[in-house]
Amino acid sequence: MKHQDAVGGGLLAILGLAVALYAQRYDMGTMRRIGPGAFPTLAGLSLAVVGAAVFLIGLTKQTEATEKFRGLNLLVVTASVLFFTLVIKPLGVLVTVFLTSVLLSTVDRDISNRERVFASIFLSAAVTVVFSYLLGLNLPVWPAFLR
Amino acid sequence: MADTVANLLLGLEVALRPMVLFYVVVGVGFGMIVGVLPGIGAMAAIALLLPITYYLDPTSAIVMIAGIYYGTAYGGSTASILLNVPGKPSAAVTCLDGYPMARQGRGGIALLMTAVASFVGAMVGLVVLLLFAPIIATFSTRLGPSEYFSLILLGLIASSSIASGSQLKSLAMMILGLVIGSIGTDVGSGTPRFHFGSLSLRDGVSIVAIAMGLFALTEVVRGINNVSSRHVSDRFTFRSMLPTLDDWRRSVMPAVRGSGIGSFFGSMPGTGMDVGAFVAYGVEKRVSKTPERFGKGAVEGVVAPEVANNAAAQTAFVPTLTLGIPGDAVMALVLGALILHGITPGPRLITEEPELFWGLIGSFIIGNLVLLVMNIPLVGLWVKILAVPFRLLYPAIVILVCVGVYSVNNNPFDVFMAALFGLGGYVFIWLGFGMAPLLLGVVLGPMLEERFVRALVIARGDPTVFVTRPISALFIGLCVLLLTWIVYDSMRTRRETRP
Numbered sequence: 070m071k072h073q074d075a076v077g078g079g080l081l082a083i084l085g086l087a088v089a090l091y092a093q094r095y096d097m098g099t100m101r102r103i104g105p106g107a108f109p110t111l112a113g114l115s116l117a118v119v120g121a122a123v124f125l126i127g128l129t130k131q132t133e134a135t136e137k138f139r140g141l142n143l144l145v146v147t148a149s150v151l152f153f154t155l156v157i158k159p160l161g162v163l164v165t166v167f168l169t170s171v172l173l174s175t176v177d178r179d180i181s182n183r184e185r186v187f188a189s190i191f192l193s194a195a196v197t198v199v200f201s202y203l204l205g206l207n208l209p210v211w212p213a214f215l216r
Numbered sequence: 217m218a219d220t221v222a223n224l225l226l227g228l229e230v231a232l233r234p235m236v237l238f239y240v241v242v243g244v245g246f247g248m249i250v251g252v253l254p255g256i257g258a259m260a261a262i263a264l265l266l267p268i269t270y271y272l273d274p275t276s277a278i279v280m281i282a283g284i285y286y287g288t289a290y291g292g293s294t295a296s297i298l299l300n301v302p303g304k305p306s307a308a309v310t311c312l313d314g315y316p317m318a319r320q321g322r323g324g325i326a327l328l329m330t331a332v333a334s335f336v337g338a339m340v341g342l343v344v345l346l347l348f349a350p351i352i353a354t355f356s357t358r359l360g361p362s363e364y365f366s367l368i369l370l371g372l373i374a375s376s377s378i379a380s381g382s383q384l385k386s387l388a389m390m391i392l393g394l395v396i397g398s399i400g401t402d403v404g405s406g407t408p409r410f411h412f413g414s415l416s417l418r419d420g421v422s423i424v425a426i427a428m429g430l431f432a433l434t435e436v437v438r439g440i441n442n443v444s445s446r447h448v449s450d451r452f453t454f455r456s457m458l459p460t461l462d463d464w465r466r467s468v469m470p471a472v473r474g475s476g477i478g479s480f481f482g483s484m485p486g487t488g489m490d491v492g493a494f495v496a497y498g499v500e501k502r503v504s505k506t507p508e509r510f511g512k513g514a515v516e517g518v519v520a521p522e523v524a525n526n527a528a529a530q531t532a533f534v535p536t537l538t539l540g541i542p543g544d545a546v547m548a549l550v551l552g553a554l555i556l557h558g559i560t561p562g563p564r565l566i567t568e569e570p571e572l573f574w575g576l577i578g579s580f581i582i583g584n585l586v587l588l589v590m591n592i593p594l595v596g597l598w599v600k601i602l603a604v605p606f607r608l609l610y611p612a613i614v615i616l617v618c619v620g621v622y623s624v625n626n627n628p629f630d631v632f633m634a635a636l637f638g639l640g641g642y643v644f645i646w647l648g649f650g651m652a653p654l655l656l657g658v659v660l661g662p663m664l665e666e667r668f669v670r671a672l673v674i675a676r677g678d679p680t681v682f683v684t685r686p687i688s689a690l691f692i693g694l695c696v697l698l699l700t701w702i703v704y705d706s707m708r709t710r711r712e713t714r715p
Binding site for chain 1: 382384385387388391392394395398402404405407409410433436437438440441607608610611612614615616617618619622623626628629631632634635638639642644646647648649661665668669672673676677678679703706707
């Protein structure tokens with residue numbers, strides 16, 4: 070992308086302004102007793118200023134070739150983690166890890182379905198053993214309906 | 217001087233008693249493991265072992281807790297180098313050059329050098345602790361909230377020079393970190409901020425979730441099906457794990473500078489391993505004749521932060537032991553443990569409890585030696601992990617992130633945050649922004665704000681207090697200088713390399 074700095078800077082500048090504006094709902098307080106809104110406002114404004122600077126400087130610059138945007142990877146990884154979020158409480162560690170691992174492996178083109186399942190089983194077993202038993206963490210291992 | 221030597225010998229004798237030695241080993245071992253695993257930090261580890269310490273004598277208890285604290289400084293770098301997964305915020309800096317080194321097949325070298333660097337840093341920090349503890353203690357009493365504010369601000373701005381690519385962009389990331397850090401309940405007023413109605417957000421965003429999302433998940437996204445980014449090694453000989461003479465030679469000055477910086481920031485209450493590691497890296501990059509090598513596997517970029525964070529870990533005991541003022545949350549726990557055992561830290565600790573104090577010092581020496589000895593053979597083990605092809609590794613990394621983040625609070629929301637930061641983080645990394653300064657901003661933002669508010673309360677609302685008090689003015693002056701330099705530097709370069 071030719072002016073990627075500008076895009077990034079612009080995004081940050083907008084974000085900074087949004088933060089500063091949103092922070093107005095919190096009490097600014099007085100100079101003697103600073104309120105909760107002051108620091109976010111200052112930080113938001115600083116971000117907007119620096120972001121604008123990056124934006125302007127970015128317009129004059131030419132950056133070298135960007136690396137490829139790995140959209141599919143991003144989609145699969147994000148979806149998998151979100152899936153984990155939704156499923157961990159009802160299904161417990163063992164099942165969730167297995168399913169998430171299968172989901173993650175969909176983006177790997179060279180793996181066979183059998184390998185997928187075996188690797189996922191191994192991973193879910195290993196994770197359960199290490200985290201729940203070895204480290205003694207209080208994680209729900211089995212699905213809710215089995216507990 | 218002879219006194220100190222005699223005391224050191226006493227300390228070593230105490231630390232080498234079988235009972236005490238056992239707890240040193242337990243402490244540092246546990247600390248090291250905890251440092252490697254993301255999610256569980258030193259605080260959780262100490263909290264877990266604290267009940268056990270009730271049954272121990274004070275010396276063994278403190279020695280073990282302290283061992284956990286500086287043990288984590290060793291372990292944090294392992295996952296950073298191998299997987300770009302920082303075990304703690306200060307390890308995020310080690311990722312910058314450590315991970316590229318691993319990808320170039322020099323992972324074993326990076327691991328070995330961090331182990332040695334950690335030991336060197338710890339020893340220097342220890343010497344500083346011994347020689348300068350009283351002086352630093354007196355100096356710290358002159359520091360008020362305005363000085364701490366200026367110091368932390370200086371540390372934050374100085375850390376903006378670390379990412380390759382424009383420093384201005386890193387500065388923006390750091391400020392974004394400050395903004396994210398203000399999500400949660402404001403300590404001063406009790407008002408929840410930026411929580412958007414969510415109960416979980418009232419406690420702020422989990423730092424573990426942020427770190428995992430920004431570093432681990434983004435790296436996974438970049439690496440899948442990406443042949444060029446993975447280095448596949450055919451054989452790992454013992455030779456390939458050894459650093460070359462050139463590597464050693466290049467590491468000397470970074471070690472010297474890093475230990476000084478780490479000792480300084482560690483001994484100040486309020487700053488510690490995190491700022492120390494970031495600033496040390498930034499300084500190395502600035503003084504280097506070839507700064508473009510940083511971020512691509514420069515050994516200096518790995519040695520400097522590791523020396524700094526271990527030096528800081530040792531000197532962090534200065535304010536805690538001599539003043540009773542903890543440098544960070546973990547130190548506060550150490551302080552609490554001391555008080556639980558009937559020990560009151562303060563200027564009289566050294567004279568009233570010489571066995572404890574010097575035993576602790578002795579345990580630092582023994583503990584670090586133990587860690588060094590433990591870590592070196594482990595390098596061979598870790599290096600095997602590098603040999604595993606990425607396509608087998610990446611699901612494990614993502615799962616580790618999910619379970620690790622979840623295990624901190626058993627709250628799925630934290631994992632959701634990790635996903636969010638992975639998404640946003642990747643977009644910004646793709647746009648050419650570095651994530652390490654953001655992490656530091658999140659960690660230090662609340663502290664910065666607290667000092668700011670307190671300074672103004674004490675000064676009865678007079679904002680000039682930051683520049684009228686001499687020490688604070690000095691730090692602010694340096695901030696201004698740095699900022700001008702950053703702006704000037706970013707306008708100068710027309711072409712830049714990708715981070």
